[in-house]
Amino acid sequence: MDIPFGLSTIGQIAITxxxxxxxxxxxxxxxxxxxxxxxxxxxxxxxxxxxxxxxTSEKPGETYSSILYFKVADIQGAWRExxxxxxxxxxxxxxxxxxxxxxxxxxxxxxxxxxxMALMSEVRNG
Numbered sequence: 001m002d003i004p005f006g007l008s009t010i011g012q013i014a015i016t017x018x019x020x021x022x023x024x025x026x027x028x029x030x031x032x033x034x035x036x037x038x039x040x041x042x043x044x045x046x047x048x049x050x051x052x053x054x055x056t057s058e059k060p061g062e063t064y065s066s067i068l069y070f071k072v073a074d075i076q077g078a079w080r081e082x083x084x085x086x087x088x089x090x091x092x093x094x095x096x097x098x099x100x101x102x103x104x105x106x107x108x109x110x111x112x113x114x115x116x117m118a119l120m121s122e123v124r125n126g
Contacts, residue, residue: 012051016063017113023054026112031070035068049077065115068071075121082109090116101125 004092017023024043033052036093042055045068057063059089063089072078083089097104107119 010050012053013066013068014053014055015065015068015111015113015115016057017054017111017115018056018063019112020054020056020089022112026055026082029054030082030087031117049054063113065113067116069106069118069120071120072113072121075119075123078119078121081087093121 004027004061008041008056015023018039020041023034024038027045028035033047036044036046036051042053045052045054047068047115052068070078075094078091083123088110089105090110093105096106102124105121109117109119111117
């Protein structure tokens with residue numbers, strides 16, 4: 001039986017940064033991510049089984065980024081902690097959608113290279 005091809009599991013996400021040591025400090029100290037290992041132009045973190053790579057651009061002047069959405073149980077508490085750690089706010093926690101079994105909340109912030117990051121929380125109804 002042939003199983004149709006389909007991608008599903010993300011193994012690594014890469015974010016371009018201008019200063020690797022500064023980025024490593026931010027993701028490790030401000031966000032509390034577990035640093036797996038680092039090299040002069042790259043740092044690797046564990047995000048619940050998905051690896052995050054921060055690195056300088058392979059081509060000078062070229063940058064790229066994805067928005068990382070970190071799932072949290074208590075978005076208000078997580079937000080207060082990030083703000084206490086000096087993280088740059090983009091948009092405070094707010095309701096995105098009322099769904100049948102939960103409310104979706106998000107908040108947005110930036111890393112030192114101004115890449116957008118987000119917190120997301122699925123709050124069960126009832």
